[in-house]
Amino acid sequence: MELSLSTSLHSPTTSSFLSKTSTPSPCIHRQNLGSFSTAAPNFPSRVSLKLKKPSVFRHRRGILKNQSSGEIANDEDDGFVLEDVPHLTSFLPDLPSYPNPLKYSQAYAIVKNTFVSPEDVVAQKIVVQKGSRRGVHFRRAGPREKVYFKPEKVRACIVTCGGLCPGINTVIREIVCGLHNMYGVEDVLGIQGGYRGFYSQNTIKLTPKLVNDIHKRGGTFLQTSRGGHDTKKIVDNIQDRGINQVYIIGGDGTHKGALAIYQEVEKRGLQVAVVGIPKTIDNDIAVIDKSFGFDTAVEEAQRAINAAHVEAECVANGVGIVKLMGRYSGFIAMFATLASRDVDCCLVPESPFYLEGQGGLFEYVEQRIKENGHALIVLAEGAGQEYAAQSMHAVNGTDASGNRLLLDVGLWLTQEVKDHFTNVRKMEINLKYIDPTYMIRAIPSNAYDNIYCTLLAQSAVHGTMAGYTGFTVGPVNSRHAYIPINRVTEATNTVKLTDRMWARLLASTNQPSFLQKCEISQERVDKETMEVIDDMRITSI
Numbered sequence: 163m164e165l166s167l168s169t170s171l172h173s174p175t176t177s178s179f180l181s182k183t184s185t186p187s188p189c190i191h192r193q194n195l196g197s198f199s200t201a202a203p204n205f206p207s208r209v210s211l212k213l214k215k216p217s218v219f220r221h222r223r224g225i226l227k228n229q230s231s232g233e234i235a236n237d238e239d240d241g242f243v244l245e246d247v248p249h250l251t252s253f254l255p256d257l258p259s260y261p262n263p264l265k266y267s268q269a270y271a272i273v274k275n276t277f278v279s280p281e282d283v284v285a286q287k288i289v290v291q292k293g294s295r296r297g298v299h300f301r302r303a304g305p306r307e308k309v310y311f312k313p314e315k316v317r318a319c320i321v322t323c324g325g326l327c328p329g330i331n332t333v334i335r336e337i338v339c340g341l342h343n344m345y346g347v348e349d350v351l352g353i354q355g356g357y358r359g360f361y362s363q364n365t366i367k368l369t370p371k372l373v374n375d376i377h378k379r380g381g382t383f384l385q386t387s388r389g390g391h392d393t394k395k396i397v398d399n400i401q402d403r404g405i406n407q408v409y410i411i412g413g414d415g416t417h418k419g420a421l422a423i424y425q426e427v428e429k430r431g432l433q434v435a436v437v438g439i440p441k442t443i444d445n446d447i448a449v450i451d452k453s454f455g456f457d458t459a460v461e462e463a464q465r466a467i468n469a470a471h472v473e474a475e476c477v478a479n480g481v482g483i484v485k486l487m488g489r490y491s492g493f494i495a496m497f498a499t500l501a502s503r504d505v506d507c508c509l510v511p512e513s514p515f516y517l518e519g520q521g522g523l524f525e526y527v528e529q530r531i532k533e534n535g536h537a538l539i540v541l542a543e544g545a546g547q548e549y550a551a552q553s554m555h556a557v558n559g560t561d562a563s564g565n566r567l568l569l570d571v572g573l574w575l576t577q578e579v580k581d582h583f584t585n586v587r588k589m590e591i592n593l594k595y596i597d598p599t600y601m602i603r604a605i606p607s608n609a610y611d612n613i614y615c616t617l618l619a620q621s622a623v624h625g626t627m628a629g630y631t632g633f634t635v636g637p638v639n640s641r642h643a644y645i646p647i648n649r650v651t652e653a654t655n656t657v658k659l660t661d662r663m664w665a666r667l668l669a670s671t672n673q674p675s676f677l678q679k680c681e682i683s684q685e686r687v688d689k690e691t692m693e694v695i696d697d698m699r700i701t702s703i
């Protein structure tokens with residue numbers, strides 16, 4: 163990835179990140195370059211970056227490339243890159259700041275470091291080699307010494323979009339309570355029914371009392387929806403209602419919408435902080451370690467897998483098939499399989515498979531029945547879609563958000579297995595198909611996810627109060643960070659067949675790798691290799 167960078171420093175602040183300043187460059191094209199500036203403490207008051215990949219905002223210590231001369235000033239070139247998030251002062255430079263009320267909080271009175279140092283960053287890669295470049299970093303999440311909102315002037319709103327996921331209610335609760343308890347913010351509105359709720363429904367006033375118990379319930383207290391994202395109408399409503407902090411809980415689609423809202427807010431020059439809290443049961447959000455609710459879902463999936471195992475074990479030639487969620491990524495199926503140890507075969511969207519012939523699924527299931535008396539298959543809903551489409555009536559539609567509608571591969575596989583053993587192998591099998599897909603996401607979050615959701619909500623609250631905007635929150639190598647939204651919309655997280663985790667799964671189930679016939683497409687290998695190379699480049703620029 164080629165990267166050119168220009169800096170224009172208004173004030174001579176001392177920055178330990180950018181140790182060398184360059185002459186202000188005239189060629190800064192804000193609107194189409196995705197450039198931004200930040201006035202966060204200890205950073206230059208204005209740093210604009212021009213990138214080949216437009217929407218990544220990076221500060222680099224060491225190499226500063228002057229766009230007009232092409233000259234490279236090389237100083238302390240240790241390859242440090244900060245992928246920063248926007249700050250309200252980048253488009254509202256005169257915004258006043260105030261001392262953080264946490265300073266006077268009894269709860270934080272004896273905390274050693276109440277406030278996160280502006281120089282604290284979180285490394286994207288923690289496995290490094292001696293002498294390797296420092297690589298990409300994100301701002302560390304947490305309370306800042308100064309806030310850019312007076313608590314009594316804050317009017318926040320919360321909206322939940324996309325599919326359900328355990329823990330959404332905990333995030334809602336903790337945003338309301340965090341704003342109230344830590345910052346004394348009392349005006350919090352609930353937008354009902356997803357993005358369209360901004361312009362088609364009434365809001366509800368959210369108080370700590372109202373949300374006190376909601377973390378014990380599944381679903382979302384605010385209701386959700388797909389589709390209905392109309393940036394202009396949403397921002398008109400934000401403006402009309404006098405909202406100045408927008409908390410958006412949702413997945414990749416929701417974050418694309420959040421980015422559009424942030425960009426429109428900036429265009430209009432509004433003092434409105436926009437933050438996303440990543441939600442998806444599929445765990446397919448890039449950069450962050452894991453999405454909330456995933457742990458709960460994997461745990462709940464055990465109940466379905468155990469039931470299928472018991473059913474299969476207790477009859478002659480028992481076969482169990484369990485379908486789990488996972489549209490484009492098979493993390494739930496993979497982790498549920500690894501946790502269970504009873505599963506004989508796990509099928510995920512990332513790994514093609516085939517049924518007939520040597521090395522195929524039928525042969526393996528028959529072998530397991532003969533060896534063990536039964537066989538258990540777990541499959542992600544997105545697995546084998548193209549394969550199933552060959553014999554099923556294809557659904558060529560999308561949902562209201564534009565997500566592709568899937569064929570029911572669970573039903574398809576059940577039928578195929580039955581037909582094969584009954585008609586081809588003339589073998590009697592006892593097959594039970596369990597589809598717990600919605601059951602694993604419509605439950606309250608477990609203890610681990612509850613705590614995780616609390617941290618996410620508090621990180622979001624601290625970030626918006628500190629004036630950051632256009633960002634999302636999440637743990638990167640276990641430390642919570644502020645991540646530019648585009649980082650979670652540009653790529654999705656998928657199971658890497660070339661990673662050791664997938665090898666662990668294959669080793670634990672002993673299933674065929676299906677490599678004989680459906681070799682992993684060259685395209686996939688190329689893509690995964692490119693990702694690795696890209697990572698190495700980022701580390702080495």
Ligand SMILES: Nc1ncnc2c1ncn2[C@@H]1O[C@H](COP(=O)(O)OP(=O)(O)O)[C@@H](O)[C@H]1O
Binds near residue numbers: 388563
């Ligand atoms: N490219 C996009 N631009 C703006 N809004 C989007 C975009 N994609 C999806 N959305 C909106 O985000 C919301 C949730 O998206 P969806 O894909 O259903 O769920 P998720 O956020 O969980 O991926 C919907 O209201 C949808 O209209």
Ligand SMILES: O=P(O)(O)OC[C@H]1O[C@](O)(COP(=O)(O)O)[C@@H](O)[C@@H]1O
Binds near residue numbers: 325413444
């Ligand atoms: O039936 P629905 O509500 O569209 O949800 C189904 C989809 O929602 C998910 O659980 C999660 O999707 P999102 O992350 O986009 O919300 C997928 O695994 C699944 O395909």
Ligand SMILES: [Mg+2]
Binds near residue numbers: 324413414415442
């Ligand atoms: Mg999605």
